[in-house]
Amino acid sequence: MTLSEELIWRGFLNQMTFATGEELDREKRTFYMGFDASADSQAVGNLAAMMFILTFIRHGYDPVLLTGGSTSLIGDPKDTAERQLQTEETIAHNTECARKQIEKIFAGRKFKMVNNLDWTREVKILDFLRDVGKNFSMTNLVQRDFIAQRMGEGGSGISFAEFSYTLLQGYDYQYLYDTYGVTLQLGGSDQWGNCLSGVDLIRKTRGAEVHAVTLNLVINKSTGRKFGKSEEGTIWLNETKTSPFKFYQFWINSDDEDVEDYLKIYTELEKDVIDKITAGHCESPSSRSAQKALAHEVTTLVHGPARTKAVERATDALFGGLGYAQLTADDFKELATELPVIEAANNAEIADILVTAGLASSKTEARRFLTDSAVYINGSQFSSEKTTLDAADTLHGYIVLRRGKNVTALVKLA
């Protein structure tokens, strides 16, 4: 498969400045893509962008990966409202986090990492206005969707800082063109306008033709919403923000109709492999083989093979056919690394334990769960007369306490 064929097959392509996809196949370019540093971890949404980049790398393109140390100080305008400015320290910290994560995902590949703060910090305001600002038409800027929305009736207004964000990004492209010969910028579909800022700027100031390709936003087909959030919120790549276990669960829980799309986007598996997986999945959707393959691949990419294996074992223990009574002490040790473990006194009230374990937010709620029979001890429901936990409930020193379908904790009696 050529690059353009693969991009289309995987469903990445959104918009591009190339007239035809074949132009992408003709010349191996040096390209860049920016990563936002407004949060201290990249999320599943950014992971799609990384997979997009990996596709280009596999086809011989050279990547320059940029962290937005300067642009995140300003913030890309949203459609709704002005962003809260973050401190320089926070952004510096986030930029560093982004760098580490990117280096982890791209380990073993050839790539350059840059931080746009390095060349933006010293720029003089007058130089910037003359060299960059002069090349942007106010009329065009004002017509941009988000800016028009923010400035129009019912809009929340927009500061000059956010208004001029796109010039900064355009300037980045120009700098990278000058310094590394970058002639292609990749971005999310929401970045199309900002990518074009650079394309136009370079045409005007350097007389050169450079390009931009954007990637489709990943959509959860069944909800129609942007992909990458669970009920508990964003799925992060950082394991302290989203544990590998939760991360793995997130993928396992993918909807049937989305699984094939996700396999194409979030794994590097080739077409015949993916075809085989989806065929198997269609035969018996209940085995969830496609979800398992997806979860395995993505978790391995983000958290490494060892963690993935551990998480898979823990998952088997929690959701597989095995009863808890059949688990070994070692299995429990594994579970203990993935689930919250809390200590409780012998004969402690179950309602209190639910609260301390975070399975209920208050004692009143805990009581509700109990009367709703939403609580399970070692996988089974129990009579309402039982209100405390004691040594008779332990298995290898632990009690598995679950609320609802997916929220589980281990209890250790003191």
Add this chain to the structure above:
RNA sequence: GCAGAGGUAGUGAAGCGGUCAAACACAACAGACUGUAAAUCUGUCGGCAUUCGCCUUCGAAGGUUCGAAUCCUUCCCUCUGCACCA
């Protein structure tokens, strides 16, 4: 700065002196059903005590009243006009 409108539980939105822990919708949570799915049905959805009940909430602080989310005062914030600026 001036004038108008408004700030109610996760969101939207009723309520405009007592029967308001606050209608309704959505979201969320749980149970049944399931494939750790979707849909559907049922229940829950401030806290403590699960007996009556008690406590904390309706932007904030005061006040009026037997009694306030509801009335008054001050303050904070948001929106819409106008003005300023161009």
